[in-house]
Amino acid sequence: MDGPGRDPRSKDVRTERLDDLDARILAILEREGRITNADLAAALDIAPSTAHARMRSLVERGVITGFHASVDQERLGRGLQAMVGVTLRPGSRHDSIVAFADEVRRLPQVVQLFFIGGADDFLVHIAVERASDVRQFVVDHLSAQPSVATTRTSIIFEYHRNAVAAPFR
Structure with a gap:
């Protein structure tokens, strides 16, 4: 070969x-x-x-x-999933991007974290027990960060995964 x-x-x-x-x-x-x-x-x-x-x-x-x-999140008592689009404030972008990613990826509610291009800077995939937990997550862990300008939350009704993607380096 x-x-x-x-x-x-x-x-x-x-x-x-x-x-x-x-x-x-x-x-x-x-x-x-x-x-x-x-x-x-x-x-x-x-x-x-x-x-x-x-x-x-x-x-x-x-x-x-x-x-x-x-892992079936519902069997873990985290049957409600959401995608939260996060836009960071302009300014010291590199430092705020790194700090945001480091802090958010460690939270137990976070299933996946995507750093993306487009209207949002990040998509945060979370799994929680109920709707009030989604609100609390967004308020306490996202909107409370000084680097976050806006968030947009979408509830996931159903999804299909073809493959597990490799982590980005």
């Missing part, structure tokens, strides 16, 4: 492109992350040693960044 311009003696597999087998492995893992190596190999009609080596390569190359559990 030597690519053009790549030293065939190099042990660095990070520069290799994904081939069809890699793509098939990823498609199966996105649907069933807990599949055993033996079942993965059988599904792909390859040897278990090949499946293991390919998985290890995908992890080493940084294509697979982790293995995650999908």
Whole structure:
């Protein structure tokens, strides 16, 4: 699997492109992350040693960044979810962006935090027990921050997730 311009003696597999087998492995893992190596190999009609080596390569190359559990927030008593758009005040943008992200990502109600371009600076995905908890979260943790100019809250009725995204660096 030597690519053009790549030293065939190099042990660095990070520069290799994904081939069809890699793509098939990823498609199966996105649907069933807990599949055993033996079942993965059988599904792909390859040897278990090949499946293991390919998985290890995908992890080493940084294509697979982790293995995650999908948690049912409702079973945890946090069945109400919302997306809160947050716009920060103009000014010392870099410092306020970093400080806001550092503080908000640690809050237990936060499921996901997105730093985005557009009308808002952030989208904060939260899961709480009831509507009054959404209000309290926005008032206590977002609007109370001096760097926050505005918030906009949308309740999530239902959602579908195709895959777990890798964290941004």
